[in-house]
Amino acid sequence: MGVSWKGSISFGLIYIPISLKVAAKEERIGFNMLHKDDHHRIKYKKFCEYCGEEVKHADIIKGYQYEDNKYITFDDDDFEKIKSNRDKTIQIMQFVDASEIDSIYYDKSYYVVPEGGEKAFEVLRRALSESNKVGIAKAVLGTDESLIALRMSHNNMVLNKLFFRNEIRPAEVKEIHAEVNQSEVDLAKQLILNMSNEFEPDQFHNEYNEKLKAAIEMKIEGKEIEVPKEEEGVNVVNLMEALQQSVKATERPRV
Numbered sequence: 702m703g704v705s706w707k708g709s710i711s712f713g714l715i716y717i718p719i720s721l722k723v724a725a726k727e728e729r730i731g732f733n734m735l736h737k738d739d740h741h742r743i744k745y746k747k748f749c750e751y752c753g754e755e756v757k758h759a760d761i762i763k764g765y766q767y768e769d770n771k772y773i774t775f776d777d778d779d780f781e782k783i784k785s786n787r788d789k790t791i792q793i794m795q796f797v798d799a800s801e802i803d804s805i806y807y808d809k810s811y812y813v814v815p816e817g818g819e820k821a822f823e824v825l826r827r828a829l830s831e832s833n834k835v836g837i838a839k840a841v842l843g844t845d846e847s848l849i850a851l852r853m854s855h856n857n858m859v860l861n862k863l864f865f866r867n868e869i870r871p872a873e874v875k876e877i878h879a880e881v882n883q884s885e886v887d888l889a890k891q892l893i894l895n896m897s898n899e900f901e902p903d904q905f906h907n908e909y910n911e912k913l914k915a916a917i918e919m920k921i922e923g924k925e926i927e928v929p930k931e932e933e934g935v936n937v938v939n940l941m942e943a944l945q946q947s948v949k950a951t952e953r954p955r956v
Contacts, residue, residue: 705811706842712793718817721860724810730913780844788841791849796834806863813858829853888944895951
């Protein structure tokens with residue numbers, strides 16, 4: 702697992718050198734884009750719209766447009782110059798209860814690994830675990846300032862990038878005017894109770910990926926893709942009837 706960032710954590714007068722390693726990565730089957738007629742790869746080339754020539758990655762710089770067709774440019778050295786030591790450090794500003802952070806704010810996750818100062822790291826790790834608190838911090842990771850949550854997950858210290866408040870979009874949900882009676886809500890609550898269990902991630906796996914892998918093997922062997930037969934769902938129009946049947950179907954046998 703490669704290192705994504707190296708820096709330090711500070712809180713109070715404590716300073717801990719750390720590195721960050723990506724905690725989660727999507728597992729998806731990748732497909733290349735091909736020309737329909739001859740099955741050759743489609744490639745995207747970066748080119749200059751002024752001279753029409755293809756541009757190598759090493760010759761590309763970042764530019765900010767401040768007027769029409771007028772840019773000021775930045776290179777890596779420019780970004781580093783404006784970073785203070787504070788920007789390069791994950792400085793914990795406060796601690797909050799984990800329950801106070803709405804899950805909508807969570808973005809990417811990283812494991813926090815000590816690169817020295819192991820005793821101070823262990824003290825912070827245990828203190829976070831025993832207090833059930835989350836450290837709120839800010840730092841520049843790459844070229845952007847990030848709001849950060851430092852928290853515990855299964856005895857590991859995890860850093861989560863958080864969205865800033867202004868990055869959370871307002872909910873565009875139309876106002877609901879449907880009339881609901883309490884008996885329907887009570888049945889829905891019973892259905893939720895019947896379907897409640899402890900969250901065990903190992904129970905869940907990407908079934909579509911498995912079907913996709915099987916389809917790829919069929920295609921390689923020159924076979925037609927077999928469509929799996931599925932049971933047809935019961936069409937229940939009445940909401941109360943649907944709730945009643947669902948509750949009955951999910952009842953657990955009494956011990």
